[in-house]
Amino acid sequence: MNLIRFDPFRELEGMQARLSRFFREPSGLTGAEDRFFDFAPPVDVQETDGEYVVKADLPEVKKEDMKVEVNDGVLSVEGERKREQEEKGKTFHRVERSYGKFVRRFSLPTEIDAGHVQAEFKDGVLTVHLPKAAAAKPKSVEVKVA
Numbered sequence: 001m002n003l004i005r006f007d008p009f010r011e012l013e014g015m016q017a018r019l020s021r022f023f024r025e026p027s028g029l030t031g032a033e034d035r036f037f038d039f040a041p042p043v044d045v046q047e048t049d050g051e052y053v054v055k056a057d058l059p060e061v062k063k064e065d066m067k068v069e070v071n072d073g074v075l076s077v078e079g080e081r082k083r084e085q086e087e088k089g090k091t092f093h094r095v096e097r098s099y100g101k102f103v104r105r106f107s108l109p110t111e112i113d114a115g116h117v118q119a120e121f122k123d124g125v126l127t128v129h130l131p132k133a134a135a136a137k138p139k140s141v142e143v144k145v146a
Contacts, residue, residue, distance in 0.1 A: 039100045040102055041056045041058050042056070043104055054128040055127050056126045057125060058125070061079050065081075068119045070130075073107060073108045074105050074106065075106045075108055075128065076104070076105050079102060083099040111135065113134075
């Protein structure tokens with residue numbers, strides 16, 4: 001009988017691979033939505049007094065390969081990160097980074113001024129500024145106590 005040494009890291013890698021396969025497979029989505037499972041860029045959403053800021057890491061994505069849109073209270077970031085083509089004399093031994101089309105959608109609060117949304121793309125980071133509407137900014141009201 002051969003003894004097999006338990007390697008928890010190998011077990012975790014196997015579990016991660018199974019979970020990745022599970023979430024990549026279409027699960028009830030139909031139409032155009034099932035094309036966007038290839039790659040999901042990580043996103044940070046933060047709030048300040050005057051705006052919401054959404055930052056997405058999009059390394060190796062060209063500005064012309066992405067689209068940012070605000071429509072009916074939803075911020076959509078779409079694009080594609082293209083895989084480097086294998087050339088003669090060049091062999092990939094390991095490919096861990098994700099490639100392909102992606103879509104990230106976020107429901108916006110009602111207090112967003114959609115007409116003044118701005119986006120910038122610098123050093124592989126997309127930053128979208130979503131200013132709050134004037135009515136949504138907190139106001140301080142002094143209350144007199146009798």
